[in-house]
Amino acid sequence: MALAAAELDRLDRQVLSLFSPSVRSGLLDYFARRPDAALTVQEIRLRKGRPVSIVRPDGDSLIQPLVTQDDIDKTLSLITDCSYYALENELANGYITVPGGHRVGLTGQTAVWADGSIRIREVSGFCFRVAREVKGVAERIIRHLMGPWPGRLASTLIISPPGCGKTTLLRDLCRLAGEGVPEIGLRPAQVGIVDERSEIAACHRGVPQHDVGPRADVLDRCPKARGMMMLQRSMGPGVIATDEIGSEEDARAVAAVLAGGASVLATCHGRDILQVKKQPHSAWLIEKGYFQKAVVLSRRLGPGTVEYVGDVNGHV
């Protein structure tokens, strides 16, 4: 109960206070009736002229009042810090990140500009994806990810289908790599994170909203391949982390970074290592020995279930 109250307090400070008073009070009424929902809410969706939608793993609920244009205007003004113009490029991707690491997706009437970019001219809906940091998930597996060199992590591929906790594990590995783990002889390293989709560190104005450790340098919303090369040249990291590699360009950048001496922590979509080996560029990285370790996750016992951790070629 105390946990739910604390979570509701956090939710109210970071998310609900971005809504107009009528929407906020409707949501607070809902959470007062169902305190446990504060712990499990995944998304809060606002659509103009329709009820507010609260999405949980077991379904969604529609609550009154109906969302008005004023509600939309107020929320848009707050999430953009009264500065829509300053976020135009970010908004072209369809989402922005607010303090706390919560991602806000926007919908509405769009316009295609001469340069081919798409801008949302009339915002009519928001999807707030509630971010929850799960610290400590990497602690029980990190001892299996030590590399051949003393004190350093092996280059590791984290594999799972979407929604199984790849990014959460990667974030926690970054934190531990930066802090070091003396018990297993892991020395603290400078960590470079290329966060193309703002999901690892969830930066707001370049400042990580999630704990990615004391030695993390983040390139937010930077294309992975170019970001990895930039970090290697400019920051001299011992570990480079990035999300969802898969293209040829990504594979070449990983190879270049590894040749430069850094370890790479990366995630990749797939059910298991065999499936990843069917993807040409990921297979190339594994066959050439660029990744030494792999972690396979599933949702079998809930998000973050570790199905395998160990040598990348040791799993069939």
Next chain:
Amino acid sequence: MFELPVALVKGAGALSVIAAGTLIGLGLAGRLEEDLREMERLESLLIGLGTEISYALVPLPEALRKHGNRVGGAIGKVVSRIGELSGLERRRTLAEAASMALDEAAGLGEPPLLPFHAALLLDLARVLGTTGHKEQAAYIDHALASVRAHRRASEDELRKRARVYRYLGVLSSVSLVIVML
């Protein structure tokens, strides 16, 4: 007991009346000239804001604080306060912050904003920060044009009135002294 010569008392009284009248005239003229300076401050503020929005893409609350403090005066104080009260951290829209800052200024007995300036600030607060930078630049250009037009229209009149107040202060006090003598 020692008595002051009557002529000396009369002279001192006459000088006091002339000085008081002159000061009242200068004060009234100074207030009109301050109105002109306020218009210049608002122009300078809008030019600064336009640059921040179009080129530096500085968040509006920060830009308002910076340029409000830079230009100073009554308008600068109110604008800087709008910057402090608005934004994500304060969970207030610009329009909410603007009406709050204007109410605060009135409540604290600050020198009042010219009605034209207060109306313009409220109008800008409704549209600033809500669109892309091109539209924002257009809004600011439009506001700047209207401030310039307003200043041009009232500048001559205000300067004439200021001169009249200065002369009137001196002349009316001299006239009063002549009548009293």
